[in-house]
Amino acid sequence: MIRPNPNSYVAGLEPYEPGRPITDVAREHGLDPSRIAKLASNENPLGPSLRALQAIRNSLEHTHLYPDGAGLALRDAIAQAHGLTRDHVILGCGSNEIIEFCYHAYTQPGQGRVLASAYAFAVYGLMARLFGIPFEEVPDRNFHHDLAGFSARLKEDVRLVFLASPNNPTGTRIPNAELTAFVEKFPAGPLLVLDEAYYEFIPEPPPSIRWVKEGRPLVVLRTFSKVQGLAGLRIGYGLAHPEIAAVLQKSRQPFNTSSPAQAAALAALADTEHVRQTVALTDAGRDRLHNFLKNLQLRFLPGTGNFVMVEVGDGDAVFRNLQKHGIIVRPLRSYRLPTWIRISIGTPEQMTRLEEILPKVLPAKK
Numbered sequence: 175m176i177r178p179n180p181n182s183y184v185a186g187l188e189p190y191e192p193g194r195p196i197t198d199v200a201r202e203h204g205l206d207p208s209r210i211a212k213l214a215s216n217e218n219p220l221g222p223s224l225r226a227l228q229a230i231r232n233s234l235e236h237t238h239l240y241p242d243g244a245g246l247a248l249r250d251a252i253a254q255a256h257g258l259t260r261d262h263v264i265l266g267c268g269s270n271e272i273i274e275f276c277y278h279a280y281t282q283p284g285q286g287r288v289l290a291s292a293y294a295f296a297v298y299g300l301m302a303r304l305f306g307i308p309f310e311e312v313p314d315r316n317f318h319h320d321l322a323g324f325s326a327r328l329k330e331d332v333r334l335v336f337l338a339s340p341n342n343p344t345g346t347r348i349p350n351a352e353l354t355a356f357v358e359k360f361p362a363g364p365l366l367v368l369d370e371a372y373y374e375f376i377p378e379p380p381p382s383i384r385w386v387k388e389g390r391p392l393v394v395l396r397t398f399s400k401v402q403g404l405a406g407l408r409i410g411y412g413l414a415h416p417e418i419a420a421v422l423q424k425s426r427q428p429f430n431t432s433s434p435a436q437a438a439a440l441a442a443l444a445d446t447e448h449v450r451q452t453v454a455l456t457d458a459g460r461d462r463l464h465n466f467l468k469n470l471q472l473r474f475l476p477g478t479g480n481f482v483m484v485e486v487g488d489g490d491a492v493f494r495n496l497q498k499h500g501i502i503v504r505p506l507r508s509y510r511l512p513t514w515i516r517i518s519i520g521t522p523e524q525m526t527r528l529e530e531i532l533p534k535v536l537p538a539k540k
Contacts, residue, residue, distance in 0.1 A: 183283070183306040190300055191508050194497070205500050211524040214504040216342070216372075216481045218403030219520045220455060222438065223448035226404065229441035230434045241433040248436045251443050252411055256383050261416035264423060265431050269371055269395040269410030270297055276334055276393065277305045278425035280365050284308075286333035291319045293344050293509055295369065298336045307333070317344045317475055317483075321356045328361060335360075338369040340376060343506055343516045345477035350380045357385055357392065365418070366392035371410075372479035374401040374449060375456055382413075389415045393422065400480060401452050402442035407435040456480045459519035466529050470536075481518045487537040489515045495535035501528055 179185075193214030200207040249263040256262075266272040281288070283306035290298040292311045302309035312323040319337060328335070337356075339348040360366050373379055373396060382394045397410035409431055412422065442448070460477050467474045467484055474484040486492045489512055493505035501524075504516040517528070 183304055187300070187303055188508075190296060193504055194502055196502070199497050199500075199502055203498055203500075210500045210502065211520055211527055212502045213518040213520050213524065213528065214502045214516070215405070216400060216479065216516075216518045217405050218400065218452055218480075219518075219524065220403060220448070220452055222403040223442050223445040225445045225448070226402070226438040226442040229437040230407075233434045233437040236433060239433070241429050241431065241436060243429045245431055245436055248431075248440050248443075249411075251440055252413075255443060256386075256413065258383070258386065258413065259416070262386060262413055262419055264393075264412040264414065264419050264426070265436075266410045266412065266426075267430050268399060268408045269369070269397040269412065271408075271426075271430065272393070272395055272410065272412040272422065273297055273301055273336075273367065273369075275412075275422040275425040276365060276367055277301050277307070279421045281305055281307045281333045286331045287327075287329075288334045288336070289324060289327055289332055290336040291324075291338070291341065293317060293341070293511065294336060294338055295342050296508065314344075318346045319348050321348065321352050325356065325359070328364070330363060332364045334365055334367060336367045336369060338371075339380070340372040340477075340479040342371070342479070343481070343483055343504070343509055343511075343514075345475050345479050345481055345483050345516075347376055347478040348380075350378065353380050357390060360391060362391065364391070366390070367395065368392055369395045371395065371397045371400055375453060375479050386413045386415065391415075391418070393418060398439045398442055401449050402439070402445075403448075403452070404435070404438050404442060407432070407438055409435040409439045455521070456519050459522070459525055462525055463517065463519065463528075466525075470533060472536075477519075481516050483511075483514055483516050485514050487513055489513055491537065492532075492535055496531060499527075499531045499535070501531055 196207050196210045196212050245265040249260045252263045253260050287308045287310050288302045289310050292314045299309045393412045393414040395412050399405035463482050472484050474482055489505040496503055506514045
């Protein structure tokens with residue numbers, strides 16, 4: 175069979191590896207899917223709000239109609255929540271799609287450079303390779319972003335700079351004073367992409383909305399996948415000065431967010447009690463996990479999102495053995511961290527099961 179030759183940028187690309195699905199693990203190990211604790215993908219263990227679920231149901235009778243391509247009602251609600259205007263808001267199929275918009279709008283194949291921290295979200299580098307853009311990792315400082323290292327590399331050829339706070343998978347955040355100093359000195363030319371997917375989980379968050387209002391050359395990424403529990407609907411947004419937002423809008427496919435996703439996000443945005451409950455559960459679960467890992471004398475990074483990264487000796491083996499007991503975590507070999515795993519915060523019952531099983535599957539200490 176004669177096959178067409180793929181784009182050279184795509185030919186050698188390793189696709190993004192998500193957390194394993196519950197149904198797949200249940201089938202492989204003969205387990206009841208309802209008994210499996212998925213602590214791999216930083217999802218909301220409480221699920222979506224009841225108001226969001228009802229909004230989804232209400233939207234289904236209009237499935238024969240295309241969604242509002244401009245997402246006007248949702249963009250208005252997001253803008254109002256942040257003291258911005260509709261023209262500051264870009265909707266995406268998850269905040270991941272807005273990362274793609276940034277590449278479409280602000281890079282050209284083979285030209286310039288993109289900067290991100292070592293051990294940052296894999297999609298930043300994956301997109302760079304997909305678009306044929308040189309990608310440069312800035313060495314971290316003990317799993318933290320090194321903003322001085324970023325500043326030293328900010329030459330005229332840099333097109334995009336990605337900062338994530340809290341960062342995935344490390345769970346570390348950039349201190350507000352450091353981030354503010356970096357943003358206020360950020361040069362004209364490149365676009366700063368500030369990924370705040372876990373923004374709602376951190377106390378004393380940075381003044382990122384103020385930077386948008388000031389017209390700084392940045393886009394702030396947010397998502398409904400985490401604290402609002404809408405990961406399956408793929409809905410996120412970006413906030414930027416209207417001139418930047420308008421450029422990103424040109425990269426958007428028509429109807430890129432569905433009617434159920436827009437309706438659910440609109441309802442979830444208004445359900446502040448569900449957000450409060452999620453944050454409270456996460457804070458308690460994260461403190462509990464920190465204490466448990468201390469008692470096991472395992473090295474870990476204190477989390478600031480809804481997950482914790484922990485060193486277990488052989489991440490792949492622990493990942494496989496936990497699955498046999500109905501617990502899914504995230505191995506980090508793809509991040510060049512083969513001795514580490516990432517554990518999402520679950521319900522109290524799920525965390526109890528983890529505490530019972532994890533010590534049994536850890537490699538024997540030498």
